[in-house]
Amino acid sequence: MSDKAISGVDGKTQINSSNSLQTENSNNSENNLSSLELLESGSEAAVNIGAVPDFLSAKWDPDDPTDTEVTSPPSPSCIRRIKNDILAIYSEPPPGLCVLPDPNNITKIHALLTGPFDTPYEGGFFYFLIRFPSEYPISPPRVRLMTTGNGTVRFNPNLYKNGKVCLSILGTWAGPSWSPAQTLSTVLISIQSLMNEKPYHNEPGFKHERTSGDCKHYNAIIQHETIRVAVCDMIEGNIKIPDTLRAVMESSFPDYYKYYVQVCESHLHLDGMDMNDPFGDSRPKFDFKSCLKRLNSIKAKLDNNTRESENDDEDEDKLSDTEVDINDS
């Protein structure tokens, strides 16, 4: 007898199963390259549709105008189910997770995931945009990571710089697929489990380090990028995010501040060196010193705001300037 929750998809299991997928050697490249490699590895791939793994063609972008399941209106049963999914998260909020339905469109969800403890993502603020297709829950939600430094940072072998989240239950990765009994909560928890202690091993074929020390080195890169992009950029306002979620980041920042500083200070010796991404991604040079500087000025600004708001106790409507999507009708 199993008494475990079915919905609690074990993210690790999925990651392991994709690791064992030795044939899929194209995953360290981005989308376009993957299909190029498929085409080159045998011209029948261009002719035989069956040769293309489903997860390469799966719809994933919440803003894809060609995705008819996203552009067509949801049925009442679909809306009811979406509301239940959201309520389930409100009633039992998973740790490090905050969701906000778009005030203008219930099928669109803004989610903020805080990087889990004891991982290189710790204290980072990862903003995801989620869209329920009209076929939900028969089809899985579409998910995009918005925290990508404007499409320049790949935070994980499964989190592409274009925002694509590679996860089997979303249909964007090999392995166990979506089932209608799964929920928004399942999806977010699975994404959280991608952000683990050693993300290096998420890459298929990298179960073992190619070069000794790769794993630790990759973690240093992720820690740097987490503080630079998922903390500083996010709080400095370099990305559009609903006020409610911004408030969550600002109230968490002071709790993590000491940790951020400690990460930067313990890595200062890397400053000026090339990141040398083990998967060959182009990355900037390490610059923990600038991160420290930015953290300090954010701290000063937030401290200042707190003092001001203590004097001036007015609480504006948090949702007032949430992004309005004119595409939605």
Add this chain to the structure above:
Amino acid sequence: MASEQHAFAYDPEKNYDEDIMAQQRQIEKEIAETQPLVSGLFTFDDIVEEYTSEDAVYRHKIEDLKTRYANMRKTRGDGNCFFRAFGFAFLESLIKDPTDYSRFLELVTKSKDELIALGFPQFTLEDFYDTFIDIVKQVKSPGTVEKLVETFNDQGLSDYFVVYLRLIVSGFLQKKEDEYIHFIDGERTVKQFCSQEVEPMGKESDHIHIVALTKALEVPIRVEYMDREGLTCNAFTFSASDTSDDSLVKPAVSLLYRPGHYDILYPL
């Protein structure tokens, strides 16, 4: 091989992903447009050309089917055909002969709490359950086959019905984990197997799915296997209990299996 590779000229300006996706969507669309989820009735003469264009051996097999079955319905080949074919055929049989209706309704009504006890989230389950029960109750309200065809071709209702049947199979296999673990290939637990091969929509049904559904709902099923060998179809009866003799079982549902697909059969 080398020359074949040269025959393909890669154009760096072209987005092949988009091409492939567009093609795939087109194929899916065509399947969806040409095949209803559950079709009207066909005679075997209607389908003989279609089947024999695949393989001439099917001509003999269709002749064989004609000796035992009057006609058939086709289901859409979307990976859910077994569940959809079974669901439709069984409810249709209840419209024609409601003897088994009360027993079935009682059994499926109890299934909800059993599934929740296994850990399925209540709110997801209730949606599927409510739709499922509504459809089952159509049989008695009073039910007509025309209305049932309409319901099963409503993608939303039809899919929810299939989802719930899949959950029943998953729940049954998990409850009987000790018995079924031996039939699962790969290093997987029953729970993993269910989340990978049973619960997701579009996952094709294997022998184990049929056995589980038959026993979970206590509804015997006969499957006529139409493979490429021999001249006749091989019939196999999945009995609802472990004790009954196959030859004595009167299947409530008869299905036709061609590799990868299930359709519905109507005995003479």
